[in-house]
Amino acid sequence: MSLTSDLERLLGPGRVRHHPLDVAVFAKDAGVVPGSVLAAVLPETTQEVAAIVRLANRHEVPIVPRGAGTGLAGGAVPTEPGLLVVLTRFTSIEDVDTVGRTAWVGPGVINLDLSRALTGEGLHFAPDPSSQSACTIGGNVGTNAGGPHCLADGTTVAHIYAAELVTPSGDVVVVGGEAPDTPGLDLRAVVVGSEGTLGIVTRVLVRLMQSPPDVATLLIGFPSVESAAATVSDVIASGLIPAALEMMDKRMVAAVENFVHAGYPTDAAAVLLAEVTGPTSTVLADTERIADIAREHGADDVRIATDDDERALLWKGRKSAFGAVAQAAPDYYLHDTVVPRTRLVEVMNQIYEIGDRYGLMMLNVFHAGDGNLHPLVAFDAKEPGMLERVQAAAKEMVKASIEVGGSLSGEHGIGFEKRDLMPLVFSAVDLDAQARVKEAFDPLGLMNPDKVLPSGSRCFDAAGVRL
Amino acid sequence: MSLTSDLERLLGPGRVRHHPLDVAVFAKDAGVVPGSVLAAVLPETTQEVAAIVRLANRHEVPIVPRGAGTGLAGGAVPTEPGLLVVLTRFTSIEDVDTVGRTAWVGPGVINLDLSRALTGEGLHFAPDPSSQSACTIGGNVGTNAGGPHCLADGTTVAHIYAAELVTPSGDVVVVGGEAPDTPGLDLRAVVVGSEGTLGIVTRVLVRLMQSPPDVATLLIGFPSVESAAATVSDVIASGLIPAALEMMDKRMVAAVENFVHAGYPTDAAAVLLAEVTGPTSTVLADTERIADIAREHGADDVRIATDDDERALLWKGRKSAFGAVAQAAPDYYLHDTVVPRTRLVEVMNQIYEIGDRYGLMMLNVFHAGDGNLHPLVAFDAKEPGMLERVQAAAKEMVKASIEVGGSLSGEHGIGFEKRDLMPLVFSAVDLDAQARVKEAFDPLGLMNPDKVLPSGSRCFDAAGVRL
Numbered sequence: 001m002s003l004t005s006d007l008e009r010l011l012g013p014g015r016v017r018h019h020p021l022d023v024a025v026f027a028k029d030a031g032v033v034p035g036s037v038l039a040a041v042l043p044e045t046t047q048e049v050a051a052i053v054r055l056a057n058r059h060e061v062p063i064v065p066r067g068a069g070t071g072l073a074g075g076a077v078p079t080e081p082g083l084l085v086v087l088t089r090f091t092s093i094e095d096v097d098t099v100g101r102t103a104w105v106g107p108g109v110i111n112l113d114l115s116r117a118l119t120g121e122g123l124h125f126a127p128d129p130s131s132q133s134a135c136t137i138g139g140n141v142g143t144n145a146g147g148p149h150c151l152a153d154g155t156t157v158a159h160i161y162a163a164e165l166v167t168p169s170g171d172v173v174v175v176g177g178e179a180p181d182t183p184g185l186d187l188r189a190v191v192v193g194s195e196g197t198l199g200i201v202t203r204v205l206v207r208l209m210q211s212p213p214d215v216a217t218l219l220i221g222f223p224s225v226e227s228a229a230a231t232v233s234d235v236i237a238s239g240l241i242p243a244a245l246e247m248m249d250k251r252m253v254a255a256v257e258n259f260v261h262a263g264y265p266t267d268a269a270a271v272l273l274a275e276v277t278g279p280t281s282t283v284l285a286d287t288e289r290i291a292d293i294a295r296e297h298g299a300d301d302v303r304i305a306t307d308d309d310e311r312a313l314l315w316k317g318r319k320s321a322f323g324a325v326a327q328a329a330p331d332y333y334l335h336d337t338v339v340p341r342t343r344l345v346e347v348m349n350q351i352y353e354i355g356d357r358y359g360l361m362m363l364n365v366f367h368a369g370d371g372n373l374h375p376l377v378a379f380d381a382k383e384p385g386m387l388e389r390v391q392a393a394a395k396e397m398v399k400a401s402i403e404v405g406g407s408l409s410g411e412h413g414i415g416f417e418k419r420d421l422m423p424l425v426f427s428a429v430d431l432d433a434q435a436r437v438k439e440a441f442d443p444l445g446l447m448n449p450d451k452v453l454p455s456g457s458r459c460f461d462a463a464g465v466r467l
Numbered sequence: 468m469s470l471t472s473d474l475e476r477l478l479g480p481g482r483v484r485h486h487p488l489d490v491a492v493f494a495k496d497a498g499v500v501p502g503s504v505l506a507a508v509l510p511e512t513t514q515e516v517a518a519i520v521r522l523a524n525r526h527e528v529p530i531v532p533r534g535a536g537t538g539l540a541g542g543a544v545p546t547e548p549g550l551l552v553v554l555t556r557f558t559s560i561e562d563v564d565t566v567g568r569t570a571w572v573g574p575g576v577i578n579l580d581l582s583r584a585l586t587g588e589g590l591h592f593a594p595d596p597s598s599q600s601a602c603t604i605g606g607n608v609g610t611n612a613g614g615p616h617c618l619a620d621g622t623t624v625a626h627i628y629a630a631e632l633v634t635p636s637g638d639v640v641v642v643g644g645e646a647p648d649t650p651g652l653d654l655r656a657v658v659v660g661s662e663g664t665l666g667i668v669t670r671v672l673v674r675l676m677q678s679p680p681d682v683a684t685l686l687i688g689f690p691s692v693e694s695a696a697a698t699v700s701d702v703i704a705s706g707l708i709p710a711a712l713e714m715m716d717k718r719m720v721a722a723v724e725n726f727v728h729a730g731y732p733t734d735a736a737a738v739l740l741a742e743v744t745g746p747t748s749t750v751l752a753d754t755e756r757i758a759d760i761a762r763e764h765g766a767d768d769v770r771i772a773t774d775d776d777e778r779a780l781l782w783k784g785r786k787s788a789f790g791a792v793a794q795a796a797p798d799y800y801l802h803d804t805v806v807p808r809t810r811l812v813e814v815m816n817q818i819y820e821i822g823d824r825y826g827l828m829m830l831n832v833f834h835a836g837d838g839n840l841h842p843l844v845a846f847d848a849k850e851p852g853m854l855e856r857v858q859a860a861a862k863e864m865v866k867a868s869i870e871v872g873g874s875l876s877g878e879h880g881i882g883f884e885k886r887d888l889m890p891l892v893f894s895a896v897d898l899d900a901q902a903r904v905k906e907a908f909d910p911l912g913l914m915n916p917d918k919v920l921p922s923g924s925r926c927f928d929a930a931g932v933r934l
Contacts, residue, residue: 099809100872144648155648157656173900177892179805179874181611181622183881184889184919185665185901189624189656198652213706239680239745278706279756285748338646342566405567407646414650422651425644433640433908434652440907441900452651 003059003083004039010051015042026084028077029069030131031417032333032387035077040066040084046164046172046202049085053200054170056083062446063168065196067107067136072334073415075142075195079450085200087138092203093117101208102161102178107138107201114206123208126153129411130319141201144193146411148244148318149275151369153209155411157192164203165191168442178205190437195413196448198441212243212277216287217311220294221268221301225249228270229344231297232368235274235290236341242290244275245369246318249348252325252363252376259324262317265301272368273318321365322376329361329378333390336412337401341371350400351375358393372410373401399424414452422454431457470526470550471506477518482509493551495544496536497598498884499800499854502544507533507551513631513639513669516552520667521637523550529913530635532663534574534603539801540882542609542662546917552667554605559670560584568675569628569645574605574668581673590675593620596878597786608668611660613878615711615785616742618836620676622878624659631670632658635909645672657904662880663915665908679710679744683754684778687761688735688768692716695737696812698764699835702741702757703808709757711742712836713785716815719792719830719843726791729784732768739835740785788832789843796828796845800857803879804868808838817867818842825860839877840868866891881919889921898924 007016017026018039027034038061043049056063062082069076078084090106093114097103098121105114111132115124127140128147139145141163146155153159162176176188191198222228228247235242248256248264248271257264264271272294276286291302305311325332339347348364355362355377366374375397379386398408402424409418422431435457441447474483484493485506494501505528510516523530529549536543545551557573560581564570565588572581578599582591594607595614606612608630613622620626629643643655658665689695695714702709715723715731715738724731731738739761743753758769772778792799806814815831822829822844833841842864846853865875869891876885889898902924908914 100807144653146648157653167900171896173896174894175897175900177874178872181613181805181877182874182892183660183876183885184893184898185661185904186611186624186656186659187900187904189653190904192653193650194652210704210706237677239677240749279752281752281756282707282749285746285752289746289748338648340567405645407644407649409650410648418650425649426651427641429638429640430642431651433634433642433654436907437652437654437657437904440903 003055003061006055007041011041011048029071029074031072031074033074035079036081037078037084038081040086042086042089044089046166049166049200049202050170050172052085053166057444057446062449064448065200067139068134070131070135071139071143071413071415073413073417075413075415075451079416090202098123103206103208105137105204105206107136109137111135111137111140118208122211124211125206126159126209127156130322137204138201141192141204142195143411143413148246148367151245151367152241152243157189159207160188160192160204161207162205163188163191163201165199165201167199168444168447195415195452197438197451199447214280214283215275215277215311216283217305217314218274218287218290219303219314220272220299221265222270223298225270225348226345227297228272231272231294233341234293238289240286240289242274242369243277246273247366247368249364252321252365255324255328255363256317256321259327260316260320262313264317268301273314325363325376325378329380331379331381333377333394335373335375335394335397336410337373337398337406338410339371339373339401339404339406343404344371347401347404351397354393354396358389360390360393416450419452419454470522470528473522474508478508478515496538496541498539498541500541502546503548504545504551505548507553509553509556511556513633516633516667516669517637517639519552520633524911524913529916531915532667534606535601537598537602538606538610538880538882540880540884542880542882542918546883557669569672570675572604572671572673574603576604578602578604578607585675589678591678592673593626593676594623597789604671605668608659608671609662610878610880613839615713615834618712618834619708619710624656626674627655627659627671628674629672630655630658630668632666632668634666635911635914662882662919664905664918666914681747681750682742682744682778683750684772684781685741685754685757686770686781687739687766688732689737690765692737692815693812694764695739698739698761700808701760705756707753707756709741709836710744713740714833714835716831719788719832722791722795722830723784723788726794727783727787729780731784735768740781792830792843792845796847798846798848800844800861802840802842802861802864803877804840804865804873805877806838806840806868806871806873810871811838814868814871818864821860821863825856827857827860883917886919886921
């Protein structure tokens with residue numbers, strides 16, 4: 001009996017997809033490299049997921065969990081013929097506790113849908129990746145996703161109290177708990193960001209944030225990238241932590257303005273988008289403070305949006321950045337590195353230099369407040385040799401970020417696209433420690449294999465033998 | 468050759484303590500139950516710690532890491548004859564990066580000493596447990612310690628970017644990394660709070676916080692516990708997150724005032740100590756807001772300290788609470804449970820009722836902002852049957868907290884005193900998942916055994932066999 005027939009008996013034929021068209025659709029995420037899909041299944045309950053995992057184990061077929069497929073690092077792409085477990089039907093939002101500010105949510109719920117469902121309660125889910133109108137909570141958990149508002153609120157791991165997980169052996173466990181600081185080993189924090197390598201998350205208890213009583217959004221044009229970066233540093237140094245602090249370079253502003261007509265200052269060398277929240281008195285004080293600091297650094301164009309429509313328009317510019325780039329070229333490669341805030345300008349200049357050297361069109365839009373750079377290469381993959389150039393430049397850009405004390409990934413994950421760069425950050429012994437934990441969860445190595453950890457991470461078996 | 472002779476050859480006799488007097492001193496932490504110590508060693512380098520671990524493995528002797536011994540849950544107390552690895556000589560503070568706001572710090576550095584060393588740089592280490600003048604950074608990491616200022620800043624795990632760890636096999640690994648959000652499995656978050664069960668932390672990269680430009684501290688007296696709790700809820704609901712929001716009941720205020728004479732209102736039914744920080748304009752706005760909310764709830768006594776001396780005096784009251792209780796009785800048992808903020812009053816009343824039923828003297832001082840209760844029983848352990856009564860009452864109080872959706876421990880850890888209560892929070896499969904990770908780090912089970920996880924947690928081996 002084949003795995004596919006076993007699965008069809010379990011789920012019925014409609015929820016087991018292996019038609020060549022389906023397979024082609026599911027073989028890619030939003031990154032650039034396709035994978036190899038045996039079949040995609042669409043379970044609807046935790047028990048079905050557990051049964052699927054046990055069936056796949058029996059057939060020794062690798063399993064890859066998938067949400068909306070908006071990932072950029074190949075985390076949901078099977079590197080060898082595998083079974084995709086697609087969680088988009090897990091769309092329940094249950095046990096909303098408006099006082100304790102939590103809810104149990106299915107991994108298939110779309111990020112923005114969750115916040116929209118809670119608008120009436122004055123609550124929202126804080127992580128807001130740019131893909132929030134399409135990406136799922138499960139994907140946010142897998143990559144420990146960030147977003148503009150993670151500067152003040154933290155990435156996804158700070159917003160997940162507990163997760164129900166089908167383990168690689170098909171058991172159901174709950175990691176974390178209802179209380180914010182659950183005793184014992186914090187497996188919740190290991191599962192969040194593990195990109196589906198430790199099991200399949202089937203339900204999460206999310207932390208909901210109170211929507212602030214008042215909000216102001218500032219759009220500030222600067223005469224130079226340096227003056228914008230210095231403003232970011234001084235705002236943080238003043239003791240303020242704005243809800244968001246985003247930066248765009250001149251080229252990105254031009255692309256965005258051409259696309260959404262939000263009135264972004266196209267003559268500025270760099271633009272900051274800042275947001276402050278809180279009681280009205282706090283918002284007024286903080287807005288003035290940020291505007292003052294910006295003016296001290298030569299900003300002559302400070303626009304303050306206080307009504308919801310204007311705020312939405314300013315944010316539309318930021319959130320449409322990647323769409324705007326599609327006007328310039330059919331494909332893009334989006335980087336995701338982190339550098340110390342104080343080295344922003346230096347690394348940006350290096351990145352422009354690398355782009356120029358490879359003859360690539362670079363644009364920059366990023367989370368300046370926490371040093372999370374998103375340089376973007378716009379290109380046409382059909383041009384011969386282009387993809388190789390883009391990837392070679394990518395490697396140099398990542399290295400430039402790590403050399404100043406930065407990191408490989410801010411929020412998009414490692415997947416398989418970046419896993420071979422992990423030794424730039426971790427020693428062999430460090431990677432071995434991670435591989436041991438992976439092995440403790442997944443002794444057979446069938447749960448999203450070849451992701452996150454480079455092959456051969458478990459090379460220090462001698463350490464165990466020594467005992 | 469005995470372990471002790473091997474250790475003496477490694478460290479010299481002065482750093483291997485096994486005289487009965489030494490053994491008696493090291494057999495207890497600040498909790499109530501003593502353990503069994505074969506010897507205590509005082510290493511000074513990571514390599515020495517690694518060599519000690521390998522020697523102990525060879526002799527199959529359990530190892531227990533220990534800092535200043537201020538723990539309250541028996542985490543640093545060996546339950547069977549074991550080797551104490553005392554880390555108080557790891558007092559280095561190195562690579563202070565005042566721009567990136569980090570430093571590499573030894574686990575033996577005393578919490579308050581770290582912040583004092585950085586005063587000139589305008590930086591501090593945010594977690595501030597009440598024992599901060601005695602407890603070590605290593606102990607803070609082991610228990611994921613909190614403190615009054617963790618309401619806004621988070622517990623220790625939010626302030627440790629990386630940890631160097633001697634594994635139970637004697638290898639040296641670094642978990643986490645220089646960047647705030649390191650890719651891969653977040654072992655850092657598992658090591659923080661694991662109470663020395665996964666290895667011995669020999670160095671940590673701490674996150675330093677900028678000392679705020681301005682601070683105001685409010686001391687507010689309330690006519691009832693209910694009005695104080697309602698103020699806490701309304702302050703948080705207003706969108707403000709004060710730097711601290713502490714509460715004391717009438718009896719605790721009386722004990723404290725009698726001890727430090729800080730001018731606490733002894734006629735109030737409950738007292739709130741609130742602190743706001745930020746630029747002066749924000750601090751002024753937030754102070755007024757909190758005072759307004761308190762007055763709406765009937766507070767007639769709002770005292771605002773703005774100069775450093777008065778602030779220090781108000782905080783001295785709070786931080787001396789446990790010392791103050793020593794005037795009333797020679798021993799105390801300090802609870803550490805968490806309840807949803809909205810159930811504070813209900814659980815406090817239950818706790819008073821349990822205390823009355825067992826004939827115990829109860830006082831309350833706690834982190835109201837995050838629902839972390841610290842009811843305290845003052846007693847005389849020499850009174851026959853008293854310790855049993857205190858422990859039986861403790862169990863009932865923990866259960867009352869868990870029943871309303873709370874947790875077993877906010878910040879003091881599980882140790883062995885609470886490990887048998889873990890099944891109140893976790894299912895057998897959940898505990899098994901934790902035990903598997905423990906096993907991945909420590910296959911021999913010699914690293915601080917019998918702590919955190921109840922015996923028999925690894926009972927689901929059948930799940931592995933099924934594969």
